[in-house]
Amino acid sequence: MSLIRNPILPGFNPDPSIIRVRNDYYIATSTFEWFPGIQIHHSRDLKNWKLITHPLTRKSQLDMVGNPDSGGVWAPCLSYHEGTYYLVFTDVKSHIGPFKDTHNYLITAPDIMGPWSDPIYLNSSGFDPSLFHDDDGKKWVVNLVWDHRKNRNSFGGILLQEYSSEDKKLIGPIYNIFKGTKLGLTEGPHIYKQNGYYYLMTAEGGTRYEHAVTVARSISLFGPYEVDPIGPILTSAGRPELKLQKAGHASIVHTQDNELYMVHLTGRPLKPSMNCNLGRETAIQKAMWTEDGWLRLADGGISPQTMVEAPLLPEYPFEVEPDTDHFDGEDINIHFNSLREPLSEEWITTKERKGFLRLRGRESFSSSHRQSLLARRQQAFSITAETLLEFEPKTHQQMAGLVYYYNSKNYYYLFISHDEEHGKCLGIMSSDHGKYDELLEKTISVDGWEQVFLKAEIHYEELQFYFSKDGISWSAIGPGLDASKISDDHVELKIGGILLDQGFTGAFIGVCAQDLSGQRIHADFDYFTYRERE
Template identity: 80%
Template structure:
């Protein structure tokens, strides 16, 4: 008997949707405002996973220019039927306040590696769309419906409508098949068929510490759906002792050996802040069907296990990714993401100066349009990130460096710029819930340096920046910073009962360049190292 340790997809990989095609398993997860869109991981044993090329790589598939922080791609659904992969996703244009503008699309491919089609527009009535393939060949879309009216439940139920592959559109009447339970915030619907019943799995309680998975069933696709009388089948709510918190938003898969598993969203909080700077992650649990046809966890509880028994499949590990990227390939690593827009030679190149990543400075972190930022997920609590940059700023409006980033209002930035008195200099800037700081005591002249090595050491809630002229002798810069603030939990901000900011992503570490003068000053990065260390 062998086991896997959760989470199986660490770091920002939320809202998992799993599908098996013969001996291969695939999980799609949300990417929000990060481009390219939708992460797809592949496994053959449910233990070892590798990231595949993203399906949403073209602006024609995903135009997020101007999308807000934590907008963009919410809760994709990956499914397979008769030789075709189907991927449903939402592009969220607004989500704070009474209204949510949520446009739902479908793309298809004959191979999980692509190419993926141009999108088919479906609807905009709500988010978390999912496609169900019934035994008779008909296809049905379910999504939660958003109700902006003040005197109504904003999570207004789960809508069902038929999708016509031939007409490439939704057809027929719209049915509201489930209004949820008293937990509320009913979302993330997935339909399954087992024996004589249709099963509707939803997430409830919200995606924070009250998150839960509920199941209802019906002999008819259109309902009425009977809720599992025992309540949620999975939740960490009210169990602070559990390592895996925020358990919810689940998806089912049967193995080729007829074992049942569910993957689900989870978070691992730092103590004592209870902030999850690794974001919302993906975990796995073993499930069983009871004799009377209800879904249960195999551990006999409703709590997620940190270690889970694996199915009787041969182990299939993948080659480890190198820690250092020397930017000497034909394309950027699939582990790198940008904000909202595709990689184009207009602003990022590994061809103009072979062996270097060249960034041309564009807008500030405050922009939701064109930033020059390349970053990757933080996927362990204890990591280091290192780079070296050649950059000759001529004005204080030109900056480049190493950034630890959550969103436009929450980040730490080790930057190189120009000061009228110091010349070329290095310093730290930060934004905490939108409050900008730039401690003058961190400002150091590096005038005359041709290149600058930059490093970030992260250990749980502690972040320390360093700089060096030779990459051997390092100097600390600034104090130990609070890394726990780069988290969903910290960025959520309310004032007078009004929500001002909320986040659904996770911490990223990467390189960037800004040129607020509009001259597109370039910065050349020779390498980027991301190294995970043994924890505690």
Template identity: 80%
Template sequence: MSHIANPILRGFNPDPSIIRVKDDYYIATSTFEWFPGVQIHHSKDLKNWRLLTHPLTRKSQLDMLGNPDSGGVWAPCLSYHAGTYYLVFTDVKSHIGPFKDTHNYLITAQDIMGPWSEPVYLNSSGFDPSLFHDEDGRKWVVNMVWDHRKNKNSFAGILLQEYSPQEQKLTGPIHNIFKGTKLGLTEAPHLYKHNGYYYLMTAEGGTRYNHAVTVARATSLFGPYEVDPIGPILTSAGNPELPLQKAGHASIVHTQADELYLVHLTGRPLNSSLNCNLGRETAIQKGLWTKDGWLRLAGGGTEPQVMVEAPDLPEAPFEKEQGMDHFDEKQLSIHFNSLREPFSEDWMSLTERQGFLRLIGRESFSSAHRQSLIARRQQAFSCSAETVVEFEPETFQQMAGLVYYYNSRNYYYLWISHDEEMGKCLGIMSSDQGKYDEPLDRPISVEGWSRVYLKAELDYEKLQFYYSVDGNEWLKIGPVLDASKISDDHVEQKVGGVLLDQGFTGSFLGICVQDLSGTRKHADFDYFNYQERTGVEQ
């Protein structure tokens, strides 16, 4: 018997929405402030997955300049009906404090690879929209509704409203069809129809360690919805020994042979801190419908399993992807992302100098607007990232280098800059919950070096930076740094009960350039090499 090893989508890939179209399976996951928006992954067998495409690639579809950390694209829902792919998503403009500005949109395509349409605005009443195609052809949008009022349940229920494809808007009365259970924080609604019942699947308990999947059903789309008598059908809550934690935010799919599978959000904590520096990932479980019409895990119980029975499908592995990018192609690797805006010749170029990626220095890590940063997800606990940069700074305000990044308030940065006394130099800066530091007593001179090789080695909670003049002999720089801080769990910060920072993304390894003088000094990167260490449990 073949098995699937979890998680199936490693690293920052949360809020999975799965569909099957004939013999192909697709999962959409959240991208938050990272561009391009929404990751769509592809599989033929539910076991082997590859990143296939991004549907939100244009500023006209997704304008995130000024969006806060962990704003942007929340919880996309992918669906397919009568030859058309539909994707609904939230663009979050604010989420700290009593108010959440959450605008929901719909885009469509005739092919999963696009082109995807310009967005149709739906509503702003809450987040996590989902589109349900009923058997009679009518279409319905559900989303959670946010209540900012004091002494109210801020997760105020699941709203249902009809969508008119002809008018391209929501129409008719709004129904609050489900107020949730005592777990609270009811979100991530998905509707399904099975054997005469409407099933409403939601996430509850919050997206941390009390996360859970709750199911309710009704004979009418408008309810009333009866909650599954066993409570959550999937959760890791109360079981800290489980390797898959934070289980929740799920969606389901049936195979060609009508086998049932459920994909869900999960996190794998580091033993030392219980922080998940790989972010929230996607796992899969086999399910079944009981004789009395409830959804259950096929293996029994409600706990997520690492090893899951694979479906009766021929295995379809993909060619192993290369971690080395020499920047010889006309486009960047699909795994690279930028912050809040598309790749543009205005600040990056693969053609200005053949075989190099040129980045033009712009704003600092503190900016929610124009950062010249290109990065990829960390997807293994033990891995490395390496680059070489040619950069001739003229002032301390010009920097370029290698970054281990979570958000504008949490990062480690191995930089090249200029010092009035030593000239071209190498140093480290860090930000921990917004507290700036420089772990080196003083920078290291690299004056006269035409190229500087930079490397980050990650081993679970340990991060060590290195540098080299030739890429062969490497020298350590700085102390061993705490990689566990580059995580959702660590960045969440409250002072006096007031939430100051909140994270929903994951750790990224990347290259960047800043020019705080405004003269747009550029740096040229000859390659970027991301490698995961084999023989280590990832």
């Protein structure tokens, strides 16, 4: 018997939406403030997965400049009907405090690889939209409604409204079809139709350690919906010994042989901090329909399993991708991401100097507008990241280097800059909940060095930076650092019961350049290595 090891999409890949089109399976996941928007992975066996595309690649589709940390693209829903792919998603402009500015859109494409259309605006009443194609040809959008009023349930229920393909907008009455259960925080709705019932699958309990999957059903699309009598059909709540925590926000798919699988959000905490620096990931469970028409995990329980029976499909492995990107071509590796805006020759290029990635310094990490930063997800607990940098700063306001990044308030940064006393020099800066610090007692001079090799080694909760003149003999620089802080769990901050910050992404490792003088000095990176060691 072949087994699937969870998670199937390791690292920051939350809110999975899965479909099958003939023999191909696709999962769409959230990307928040990272550009390009929405990750789509492909598989033919539900075991081996490959990142193949990002549908939101143009500013005309997604303009996130100024979006807050962990704003941007939330909870996409992927569907397919009569030769067309559909994606609905939210662009979140604010989410801290009583109000949430959440604009929902639809894009379409004739092929999963695109071209994807410019967005059609749907509504702004809440987030997590999903599109349901009924048997009669009608299309319906569901999303939660947000209620900002005091002493109310902020998660005010699941709204349903018809979508007109002809008019390219929502039409007709708005129905509130489900108020949720006592778990609360009802979100992430998907509708499925099976054996005469409409099934409404929702995420409840919040996306942390009380997360759960709740299912309700009705013979009418408009309800009333009867909640599954067993309560949540999937959760890790109350089971701290499980390797897969935070289980919730799910969607389902039937195989060609009518086997049933559920993909869901999960997290793997570091111990003892219980911080998930890999972010919220995607796992899969085998499921089934019971004789009385309810959805269950195939093993009869409600807990997520790390090893799952694979479907009766031929294995379809993908080639192992190289560890090192030498920046020899014009295209940037699909695993790299920028913050809030697409790559532009204005600030990033591989054309000006063959075999090098050139970044022009722009704004600081504090900016939610124009950062020159290129990074990729951390997808294993033990990794090495390495680069070679050529950079000639003239002032302390010019910096470039290797960054371990969560958001604008939480990061570690090994950088080259300029000091009046030491000339070109190395430093380490950090930010913890926005508290800035410099981690070397004094900067290390590398004046006269044409090249500087930089490296980060991360092993679970431990981060150590290194530098080298030749790439052979390495020296540790700075103290060992707490990698667990680069996580949703650490970032969330409440004071006096008031939520001041929260995060929904994961750790990224990459290269960046800043020029706070406005001269836009450039930094050249010869290569970037990302190697998983576990």
